[in-house]
Amino acid sequence: MTTEGFAFTVEARDGRARAARLSTPHGDVVTPCFMPVGTKATVKAVAPRELRELGAQVVLANTYHLYLRPGSEIVAAHGGLHGFMGWDGPILTDSGGFQVFSLESTRVIRDEGVEFASVYDGSRHVFTPELAVRVQEDLGADIIMAFDQCAPGTLSLDEVAAAVDRTTRWAAACKAAHRRPRQLLVGIVQGGVDEALRRRSAAEIGDVGFDAYAIGGLSVGERGDDMLATVELMDELLPGDRLRYFMGIGDPLGMIEVIRRGVDVFDCVLPTRLARTGTVFSGVGRMNLRNARFADDLAPLDESCDCYACRTFSRAYLRHLVVQREILGAHLLSLHNLRVLLRLCADARTAIRAGRFAEFAEYVAERYSAGG
């Protein structure tokens, strides 16, 4: 790896699955690794100290949202995101590429960049690859993302192809603009679920050349088998000695399936969002705690979970918090859902190193088969 302060080593393989180590200026990350999402420099409802206790190694923040509020200069005044949000481990910032997709109704894509209407006050902002890199340099995350156009495979082939082209040009512009040392810039592959477009995007992004690669544009509405087939293809196309990051997957079953196909790290809002809407991952699939059947259920959320919520409270109490919209409910359920994913990753690492990943995956599939 050519980026100063970083190293990446695959330490064990089991099938396509890998157990690896990424060294960063803020510590090592062992993979497979789930990265909690903290868009506005906070993993909603969970304090950094708790993230650490849960076993989180890296957290995300979002360039576009922090650029709008509070503004990167405020963050920079704290010495960057680490000081600002009180997390001393590795941080990754997404570039704003996802907002090109999620804020579709308030944005206009042009070849030079994307014009957004601020979701806060309607003011217009043009995000370019150069600006996305500059803001990310100011924010000071360890790992930063190229500015891309997230285009789901549900769009027309022409649209996905156009997104592939722009993503390549923008990736080159990001690389050229990147100046800050000791900061890992990650290139993103697009192409929806079309094999030819994925091959083209992987080749082009690979030609630009990055020390780590991300798989973007998946888990955004396409069919599950198409998604997994695309991940398998990416395993063949991406260099085996570089970190692979699947952007946006965080359900227990899906996570295991992408680990099985050679992905090292991934992030997702799902565990914390589900928690805030009353749903938890459990050994019997997802449980929506608002359901009346939990009203008098004195059992813990999940007998086998070691999180604070499971060790301390009954389903009936947690349901009460959720139904009454007590803020503690969002907090406790977030702790639990994050713990489930982080523990699964820890177990996956152990299994890969022991050459027992297939067996482990089978166990997870059985345990979380009810949609967990």
Added chain:
RNA sequence: GGGGGAGUGCCCGAGUGGCUAAAGGGGGCGGACUGUAAAUCCGUUGGCGCAGCCUACCUAGGUUCGAAUCCUAGCUCCCCCA
């Protein structure tokens, strides 16, 4: 003692002769959520033998082809003056 106002579905609250099984909100029940515009959004919410019928807008009568809506009496509640 005098004057005025109000009683609607689990709750609040629109509705003042047919388009009303009754707006809207809350609550209840259920669903969704995957690089976070999300403590959000969606559906549903009288009963049944369910293209129909039954029961429903404080109670009991009445007017009318037809009443939550008009009339009479009663019950309950609220406000103002003394």
